[in-house]
Amino acid sequence: MADLKTAVANLKAKISDKIEDAASLEVATFSGTFEIETSSLIGQTKEDGSVDKFSVEKVLSSINSSTVNSKLSLVAYSLIKLDGDQANIVKSTLNEQEKELVNFHRQMIEASQKSRQAIVDMVAGLLKIPTT
């Protein structure tokens, strides 16, 4: 097994990279259907016999790909900058379900903000920087 020190270095590098991208926060909510083949959800056995645990990533990438995007319609999109500036796009005509989705979108923004705060707290804790 690889040693912890190296793994920790990887982990810290990963977090640092991401933190650099965290000057703004984007949240998007789509309405639509996507089809996932069962085989994409189940871990695929690789040539060396190990099981690829993260095949779900392929699912994500397929959802993000242009081939599938056509099936999705954007209901709400928010861009929030660290200085507090905020931009929101909401679909102009909303049916009942989409109105609910806008509420859900707001909650996703809150969840995203908390999640980012957790990362900031973790990094600050490692560097022993007090946060408010």
Added chain:
Amino acid sequence: MSALESILQEAEAQLEKLPDTDGAELMQYYRDLGYLPPTYMATPGGKATLQKADVAFKRDLRASGLFTPAQLQKLRLMHRDSFLLEALRLLMDFDEGTPLPRMPEVGEVSLLSRLVHYRLFIYGLYAHKVDRPFGGADQPGRKQLRTYTGLMNDLEAVNLLADKEGLTQRLLRFWGYDEGMLVFQISEPPATLDPEEFRMNRAFIAMAKRDLKRSPQETERLEKAILRTRNQNLDWSFIYAHTGADIYRFFIRLIQVHQWTSGLYTGALNGEMEAITLGSVQTVVQLYNQSDPNDEDLHLKKMLAYLGEGYWVFNATHFLKIYMIEQGAGDPTESKVISELSYHADQLSPQVQREFTQRTQQLMREAEEDLKEESRDVIGRPFRRIYQGVKSFFRNLFRWGRKMVDAIIRKAKGLWTSLREMFCRIIRGARRALLAFVNGVKMVLGKLPLMTAQAGEVGLSQLELTGDGFSVIPKGWSAQDLHQHRKAVMRFENGIQFSLMMLGELLRFAQTLVVGIVAWPLLLLQIVNSFKLVMKKYQAMYSTT
């Protein structure tokens, strides 16, 4: 594959392998408290019985007043599905057990009455069914307890039973100077104790006089009866009359509970000084002497003497005083023991570290076997049971400090059992800790989407490390479907916060390492440790909100 992914893969493999002992532990507590029949074993057909026990315990817990509604809410928030188990752990602790708010009424059958009976049972003061109505069969035991503790208030006395240190201090103060020399008969002492080597000697007599100096009368009485070198002119009528006295049996019970809670005793709690009890006393003395070269050695011959014809005398006052001195020496936590172990293991040379890794892997395997055995538990084998409480156990291990690593490598007799017990304790909580760790790392690696299926369609949300998030919600979902998904997202987001706090703890620990430990079992210990530390923070947060 990066080092991080390799650790993640190992963690996931371990997660699949680790025995899930929560169910067995819960059933054991239910059996102990009479919510399940003593002979109940988990079978598919017995599921309804277990559900009934769950319902009855929940009802009794709410009505008991043992926890405030806010405390119960906190337990639920923190422990979710395993909150009943956590509540039971707090109630069944013998180091810092939850105090009962009141004594049950006569005729009452409740969680309070069951706990009173269980605590009396553990100390040999009650031998009936735990779920009998309060106030009948328990009267003699409560009376005895009042005598032993000198407390007239039943509630105070019963709560003292869940505070082992307090009970020991009280017993020493009331009885230690008059009845602390336990005379007992044993037909077969452990093979490691040769009676002839333990004939009464000056060292034993001197120690006894020192321990009894506050009671000159008792000293004089014992001097006439048994404190005589080479057993000359022993007073056999005194010996016969005192052997097996009730107060002696209570002392022995207390010693057995101390030994049990230190992970050094797996025999029955029966108040009998049998070979297994005496053997564990011998072990604790050896361990004490091996652990810290700066402390004065203990000598068993100063505490134990052979009188002849199978009769012995044990200076329980002295033995229990040692426990109390140890306990007064601070409160080393599980966290400190694990950090100490990791810190010293980190500094080993690669070759020695390999040996150390093999040994810890062996400990892990043996602990897993113990837990599997435990889940097959328990009928007819009363005390291979889980002990709740950590203070004395970890204090015992903490004494070893740097030498703990050497002791693991050479598989030191005596300590090995304690270490195995430690691994058992760690593994019991490891599944939740590992899951939180795996989720935290996946979050960092960007591999943690949340999908829920409602009405046959899948909705997906993902939160990323940068804070970005996106969701795809099926067009056909109703408001109710969306509500279910929203609840799952909230739980998911809470889980992520917890996992990240835990990773933070782990990274902080890793920063202190010089080389970087390689042994998986040690990393597992550290993951569990980080989990517990974050749990404590959460507990503090919930206490103040």
